[in-house]
Amino acid sequence: MRTINVGVLGATGTVGQRFILLLGTHPYFRLHALGASARSVGHRYSDITAWKQTQPIPVIAKDLIVQPCSPEHFKDVEIVFSGLDAEVAGGIELAFRHAGFAVFSNAKNHRRDPTVPLIVPLVNTSHLAILPYQQSLLLDSHPNHGFIVTNANCAATGCAVPLAALQRAFGPIESAMITTMQAISGAGYPGVPSMDIFDNVIPYIGGGEEDKLEWELSKILGDIGDQDGKVIELAVESNNVKLFVLSGIRVSAACNRVPVLEGHTECVSVRFARRPAPKVEDVIKVLKSYTCEAQSLKCPSAPKHALIVHDEQDRPQPRLDRDVQSGAGVSVGRVRECKVMDIKFVLMANNVAIGAATSSLINAEVAVEKGYIHPPTSVN
Ligand SMILES: NC(=O)C1=CN([C@@H]2O[C@H](COP(=O)(O)OP(=O)(O)OC[C@H]3O[C@@H](n4cnc5c(N)ncnc54)[C@H](OP(=O)(O)O)[C@@H]3O)[C@@H](O)[C@H]2O)C=CC1
Numbered sequence: 001m002r003t004i005n006v007g008v009l010g011a012t013g014t015v016g017q018r019f020i021l022l023l024g025t026h027p028y029f030r031l032h033a034l035g036a037s038a039r040s041v042g043h044r045y046s047d048i049t050a051w052k053q054t055q056p057i058p059v060i061a062k063d064l065i066v067q068p069c070s071p072e073h074f075k076d077v078e079i080v081f082s083g084l085d086a087e088v089a090g091g092i093e094l095a096f097r098h099a100g101f102a103v104f105s106n107a108k109n110h111r112r113d114p115t116v117p118l119i120v121p122l123v124n125t126s127h128l129a130i131l132p133y134q135q136s137l138l139l140d141s142h143p144n145h146g147f148i149v150t151n152a153n154c155a156a157t158g159c160a161v162p163l164a165a166l167q168r169a170f171g172p173i174e175s176a177m178i179t180t181m182q183a184i185s186g187a188g189y190p191g192v193p194s195m196d197i198f199d200n201v202i203p204y205i206g207g208g209e210e211d212k213l214e215w216e217l218s219k220i221l222g223d224i225g226d227q228d229g230k231v232i233e234l235a236v237e238s239n240n241v242k243l244f245v246l247s248g249i250r251v252s253a254a255c256n257r258v259p260v261l262e263g264h265t266e267c268v269s270v271r272f273a274r275r276p277a278p279k280v281e282d283v284i285k286v287l288k289s290y291t292c293e294a295q296s297l298k299c300p301s302a303p304k305h306a307l308i309v310h311d312e313q314d315r316p317q318p319r320l321d322r323d324v325q326s327g328a329g330v331s332v333g334r335v336r337e338c339k340v341m342d343i344k345f346v347l348m349a350n351n352v353a354i355g356a357a358t359s360s361l362i363n364a365e366v367a368v369e370k371g372y373i374h375p376p377t378s379v380n
């Protein structure tokens with residue numbers, strides 16, 4: 001595998017710091033440039049960053065000078081990972097795409113663009129196949145364009161994995177009720193004021209969290225549509241071309257902020273389309289044996305187990321389970337019958353690992369394995 005120079009946008013933030021930790025030891029991505037806001041530009045990374053990780057700043061990042069987030073400051077870089085604040089991510093990521101970079105973003109801005117794949121790397125890496133179409137639309141306006149791939153909202157990411165396993169084995173899922181208990185780090189640093197979150201639960205997460213969870217799952221669990229314009233129910237349209245077929249799943253989400261530092265826990269109840277519904281023991285078997293493409297491609301950051309299914313009645317728990325497999329998998333437990341829907345279970349996913357930076361990294365590794373990353377021809 002050749003070495004590929006990469007950059008991080010939003011390098012000083014919560015997600016940016018996770019990118020830097022992961023990239024510090026990556027076998028073939030080499031950290032080459034860091035970008036952040038005017039507040040940080042021109043400073044040594046280690047001088048300006050409020051580093052909040054339990055491991056030290058990787059040597060390769062320490063002395064890098066933080067750059068403005070514009071393509072001309074990312075010379076010799078092929079891939080940029082974006083942990084940018086959503087207030088600014090949209091335009092900056094477009095500028096990088098237009099300049100020829102492969103952009104792997106955590107921000108919400110482009111997730112609903114029908115030409116942009118919304119990828120949970122343990123679920124729907126097949127959706128990367130939309131990239132040549134995304135690129136074909138840019139040929140006239142930006143001949144040396146790259147592309148944008150997004151990962152999902154961190155709460156949607158955790159939930160998508162067991163739901164995908166169940167959908168693959170038992171057919172369409174008619175509906176899901178999801179109640180989340182989301183960690184403080186999901187709000188970035190410094191996040192929710194301690195006076196608000198200590199000794200408390202806040203039954204609201206701003207920025208359209210519940211809507212994101214409800215909508216994004218339908219794109220992630222959906223499929224790539226016919227590009228010849230055949231009528232497809234629930235397709236997202238772009239230029240009269242049907243691109244993504246949204247899954248028919250109906251989701252009701254209730255999102256809560258809880259005093260946990262890392263790890264989103266979610267209580268999920270599911271109703272299947274098929275009758276009779278699958279038995280609990282079959283559901284457990286399916287969850288335990290689930291594998292995904294990132295594993296078969298042997299991506300270095302993919303977890304050995306996409307799903308870890310606990311038999312203990314009191315798991316998963318964020319404090320005990322968030323660092324298992326470096327937070328790259330999803331923990332599931334308490335799989336049981338639901339007297340209103342069909343089955344219910346609890347899951348826990350590390351919001352800053354598989355819910356953010358680790359997802360982007362595995363997405364990029366899959367893109368490399370599948371031949372979507374080519375040496376740039378424009379500003380680089
Ligand atoms: N935290 C989480 O669990 C998850 C977060 N996300 C998403 O990832 C993104 C980053 O989140 P998070 O790390 O928590 O956020 P933070 O607030 O911790 O970090 C934001 C980053 O954006 C940079 N930034 C802000 N304004 C500008 C600007 N005008 N130009 C360039 N850079 C700028 C900041 O730089 P500076 O320090 O210089 O101000 C900082 O590096 C968000 O879009 C978020 O929604 C997605 C999944 C999970």
Ligand SMILES: N[C@@H](CC(=O)OP(=O)(O)O)C(=O)O
Pocket residue numbers: 086106107108152153154155182183185186187205207209212351
């Ligand atoms: N909003 C999530 C973090 C996140 O993933 O946000 P977004 O979907 O905007 O990237 C949280 O606070 O836990």
